Amino acid sequence: MKVTILGSGTSTGIPVIGCKCDVCKSTDPRNKRLRTSACLQTERASILIDCSTDFRQQALTHEITRVDAIFITHTHSDHVAGLDDLRIYNYLHGGAIKILGAPHILEEIRRRFDYCFNPAQIGGGVPELDLIPIEEPFDFMGLHMTPLHVMHGEIPILGFRFDNFTYVTDASFIPPETLEKMKGTRVLILNALRYMPHSTHYSLSEALKISQGVGAERTYFTHIAHQMEHEAADRTLPPNARLAYDGLTIELSD
Numbered sequence: 001m002k003v004t005i006l007g008s009g010t011s012t013g014i015p016v017i018g019c020k021c022d023v024c025k026s027t028d029p030r031n032k033r034l035r036t037s038a039c040l041q042t043e044r045a046s047i048l049i050d051c052s053t054d055f056r057q058q059a060l061t062h063e064i065t066r067v068d069a070i071f072i073t074h075t076h077s078d079h080v081a082g083l084d085d086l087r088i089y090n091y092l093h094g095g096a097i098k099i100l101g102a103p104h105i106l107e108e109i110r111r112r113f114d115y116c117f118n119p120a121q122i123g124g125g126v127p128e129l130d131l132i133p134i135e136e137p138f139d140f141m142g143l144h145m146t147p148l149h150v151m152h153g154e155i156p157i158l159g160f161r162f163d164n165f166t167y168v169t170d171a172s173f174i175p176p177e178t179l180e181k182m183k184g185t186r187v188l189i190l191n192a193l194r195y196m197p198h199s200t201h202y203s204l205s206e207a208l209k210i211s212q213g214v215g216a217e218r219t220y221f222t223h224i225a226h227q228m229e230h231e232a233a234d235r236t237l238p239p240n241a242r243l244a245y246d247g248l249t250i251e252l253s254d
């Protein structure tokens with residue numbers, strides 16, 4: 001399994017429009033962060049986790065020419081705004097693109113992207129999406145997927161475990177029963193917004209504490225705001241935890 005971090009930034013992206021802070025002005029490419037998403041590829045499957053505002057740019061950069069399915073964590077714009085660009089894959093490999101998520105998340109997608117499900121006319125460049133609710137763990141294209149129920153402020157959202165790879169973003173609370181399901185994972189991607197606490201996102205120290213509880217071999221933090229400079233934040237972390245950055249690839253053998 002190969003995982004590519006397509007975007008490691010919070011909802012604004014970094015640099016933030018109009019901001020003159022040191023991180024936004026930094027020339028270190030690891031401080032340039034597109035909106036959060038990841039691509040997971042195996043011999044059989046090419047899967048996205050979320051479809052960010054920057055999806056088109058991410059797909060071009062990483063030459064993503066096939067998408068079998070997209071697992072959606074939640075419907076904040078930074079995680080779904082790229083869905084319209086999926087229509088290209090309808091042409092590239094025919095048929096609808098599978099969109100998987102919690103039932104309440106899919107309802108929201110149906111509402112927000114109404115024009116995809118109730119097109120005013122045939123044709124005209126509308127993506128064809130097949131909404132598939134996730135209720136329980138299941139096997140998908142050779143991977144065992146476990147949905148991870150976490151809280152994003154007051155909103156229940158999903159993280160995903162695929163075999164020994166676990167991806168949780170936009171969490172501010174992970175219930176003990178979900179933490180149990182994360183244990184034994186070899187690689188963990190977890191959100192860490194900044195040093196200061198935030199009402200709907202883990203801070204770096206909160207995320208680090210969660211990651212130590214999970215005990216993955218390697219943890220990478222994502223969904224990062226401009227208050228964290230890559231190199232400086234990395235220096236505060238133990239050897240098995242690092243900030244993710246756009247373009248980071250992680251290989252997991254079986």
Ligand SMILES: [Zn+2]
Binds near residue numbers: 076
């Ligand atoms: Zn977000």
Ligand SMILES: [Zn+2]
Binds near residue numbers: 016022023
């Ligand atoms: Zn800034």
Ligand SMILES: [Zn+2]
Binds near residue numbers: 074076152170
């Ligand atoms: Zn969010």
